[in-house]
Amino acid sequence: MFKSIKPLWLVTLFLLMSLAYPGMAEAHEPIFMISHEAPGKGAFDVHTEVTHERQGDERELEVDQEFTYGLTRDLAVGLSIPFVRKEDTTSAGQDVQNGLGDPKVRLKWRFWDKDLPGAKYAVAAVVQSTIPVGEGDRRLGRDQPSILGGLAHGREGLHWYYFVDARYLYHVKDNDTKPGDRFYFDAAYGLRPVLRGLEETDIVYFFELNYLHERKAEVNGVTNHNTGGDFLFFSPEILISPTNRVMLRGGVQIPILQSLNGQQEPKDFTFKGAVEVRF
Numbered sequence: 001m002f003k004s005i006k007p008l009w010l011v012t013l014f015l016l017m018s019l020a021y022p023g024m025a026e027a028h029e030p031i032f033m034i035s036h037e038a039p040g041k042g043a044f045d046v047h048t049e050v051t052h053e054r055q056g057d058e059r060e061l062e063v064d065q066e067f068t069y070g071l072t073r074d075l076a077v078g079l080s081i082p083f084v085r086k087e088d089t090t091s092a093g094q095d096v097q098n099g100l101g102d103p104k105v106r107l108k109w110r111f112w113d114k115d116l117p118g119a120k121y122a123v124a125a126v127v128q129s130t131i132p133v134g135e136g137d138r139r140l141g142r143d144q145p146s147i148l149g150g151l152a153h154g155r156e157g158l159h160w161y162y163f164v165d166a167r168y169l170y171h172v173k174d175n176d177t178k179p180g181d182r183f184y185f186d187a188a189y190g191l192r193p194v195l196r197g198l199e200e201t202d203i204v205y206f207f208e209l210n211y212l213h214e215r216k217a218e219v220n221g222v223t224n225h226n227t228g229g230d231f232l233f234f235s236p237e238i239l240i241s242p243t244n245r246v247m248l249r250g251g252v253q254i255p256i257l258q259s260l261n262g263q264q265e266p267k268d269f270t271f272k273g274a275v276e277v278r279f
Helices: 007-019
Strands: 044-055 058-070 075-090 093-100 104-116 119-130 146-157 160-171 182-191 202-214 229-243 246-260 270-278
Touching: 202 246
Parallel strands: none
Antiparallel strands: 044 058, 044 270, 058 075, 075 093, 075 104, 104 119, 119 146, 146 160, 160 182, 182 202, 202 229, 229 246, 246 270
16 A cells, blocks of 8 residues: 555655644654653644664665644653655665554653752653554564553753653564564753744754663574664754744764674664644
């Protein structure tokens, strides 16, 4: 169904859909990690995210259309629908797959927050699971879910921010195949150089450090020793609110340390951009 749709068309379509809706821009937060932010009771966010990553001969472009609704001031539920393009170029030729990946459902609970003069501090818990309905025959989805749990803490102010999170991604075994579970630890610092008015263009810069530990995968009960490892990335990014209705975010994740198990190609740069709108 999706094989004939060019990924660039998908990107353009969803960006235009997001920009077409008026609303309040989502809160400022880093792009490669989770945060404590919640949209608020009755608020509805539309979030379009585009990610491009490469490792060796493999490239992946993913367009995520995400919807988040605030059940209460501190409790939010979200749904993310990914459209994926995978490209594998080897000596045997080029293998390209386009289609629907596994959607994700997410629950976020901001269970603590404190306002102080000039700043706000908060902590939130996040639980997320994939829905295994993606096109598994094209290696775009799985037959079993992947479950993520994590905690996020942050500080928001007029001129600077910080965020910290820890996450664990668990893959349920799928037909005797189990990708390596992942542990993430991230930290970010945000800076607003110029304080602007509500109707003026607002710009915030973020600098993230992202750590990933990936366990080895298993196939038919046998460990694949050429998978997994430890990774450290540095991620500069920019957030632009041209009006109080729209937020644009973009960043690049740069590998600075890779300790790979066995024989593997290193990860390359990962690029990510997003458009966010709040109703």
